[in-house]
Amino acid sequence: MLPQLTDVQQAHQRIRSSIHETPVFTSATLDARTGGQVFFKCENFQKIGAFKIRGGCNTVFSLGEEEAARGVVTHSSGNHAAAVALAAKLRNIPARIVMPENSTEVKIAAVRGYGGEITFCASHPAAREETALRIVEETGAVLIPSYNDPRVICGQGTAALELMEQIGDLDIIMTPLGGGGLLSGTAIAAKGLDPGICVIGVEPEQVDDAYQSLKTGMIVTIDKPVSIAEGLLMPLREHTFPVIRKFVSEILLVSEEEIVEAMRFVYERMKMIIEPSSAVVPAAILSGKIDIKGKRVGAIISGGNVDMGVFFQWMHDKGNRIP
Template sequence: MTIPTFSDVLVAHDRIKPFIHRTPVLTSSFINELCGAELFFKCENFQKAGAFKARGAVNAVFGLNEDQASLGVATHSSGNHGSCLSYAAGRRGIPCTVVMPHTAPQAKKDAVRGYGARIVECEPSTSSREAVFAEVVSKSGAEFVHPYADPRVIAGQATCSKELVEQVEGIEVVIAPIGGGGMVSGSCLTLSNLAPDIQIYAAEPEQADDACRSFKAGHIIADDAPQTIADGLKVPLTDITWNFVKNHVADILTASDNEIIDAMKLTWRRMKIVIEPSSAVSLATIFKNKQVFAGRRVGVILTGGNVDIEKLPWL
């Protein structure tokens, strides 16, 4: 297991700058009053391909040598990593294949195809996606870019928190959603080096709370096919992301699907920005645990905005 270093983050940020946005940080006095804290929303919903995962995908793709790149890249993904890897591969002009559950939102499938990738569908379980993916790679020889258990990806995701602490002074807490743990691991990597006094929290759906249970148990607990409205957070931790979580995360907080939907609706209505359910988990857990964040300056990473507007969760 290769653990990325902060030097890898600095290299990654220079590598990806031509291909990503330095996303803005927004605030809402209304939401601040409701939760009793000062929130600073790092808006990765405005990122290329609509999600923070563009950072890690671009870093991985543009870090390949010519021989590796010639065979293309492949991954398994419920949506955002797949579309972001497709985006990165398209910018480099190489093939990309994405294994996706057939239940993935149509908007995310359309985005993957729109960037030029090929989709191979699987059942909505970790075991199925891994089995189908193994067959795809054995035939193509493509470079596997894992959605989160990849040091190149984690180093890329770590650039988000680097920008956040450069944009906002005096942050005391950073919170981000957790599924496989790529963004949280990247946040841990950056903040433990740049701002070790900042506490790091992770937010997770109650109906896919394997990371929370792992954190309490002290070892990885993996669910194969959890069901939650937050489709991007159904995957389990791996050894590399668990290494960051167990050493740097203060706590993992959870919220119900209804609470996630309420936070998503509030963000749409009051901030006038589009976020997806997986992105709303952090705000939902802040409202549910006001005593943890009260009076503090909190960086909230809004991880993505890829929503199927024909199937909004409150319809």
């Protein structure tokens, strides 16, 4: 059985005192340009700089006392690593984080800052999983999946729940789409609250595996996916695909250029730092991939963790250095 609205509501009760209720921003310029009203749920201002803390906290806080005492482990090079480290710190249990040896200094420092104990491994996915499983065997720690887990999915869905509490009815709700954790949770929450709402995912054209998966009816994976939106490279999995198949109306695709343009718009007009993975949603709106005239649209901004040097290069050499 798929998770229900009540599961997301319980997740919210479980985590809400540990996370920020992030603000909702609007842009008069964007609304004038589209004829709609877009409500940005700003998870870039969330703890650890991304929505991932919601799923991390819900999963870590859901563990039984005995399980929890053995600590948790995960493998991630990104926001999920920081999320699990912080969630474990909040529960006062150990967190072991497997990170590829080529992780950036900023990401390593973030995990260490939250008290995570890092184990480095080779940078290919198989090495990460093997290393994490070895730690599970050696220590009895509980593996926290980065998205393919009902507890994680329900945690991520709390952002949509909050947004709809904050600003009322919506016609459309949109999220970035990678492995589908955020989109699944959002769909469960939003459709549970309002069966008439239209739920939309946005992914990079270059990594359109979810689009293809919905079209073909089975999970498609892309070999060596590449995009600026490096948080959106994972494929759908067994816990996310059925939810998305059931509840999501449409998947929109945006180009790398459209992603960079959207980042620029948000920086210049809304004065916010957002990461490329977040920018796919405003990119779809700005580039007219969807007509929102007269519509109230919720847009989940997933995070704000972006290497400033890398971003500068994109802005500076626009068009040249996009992967």
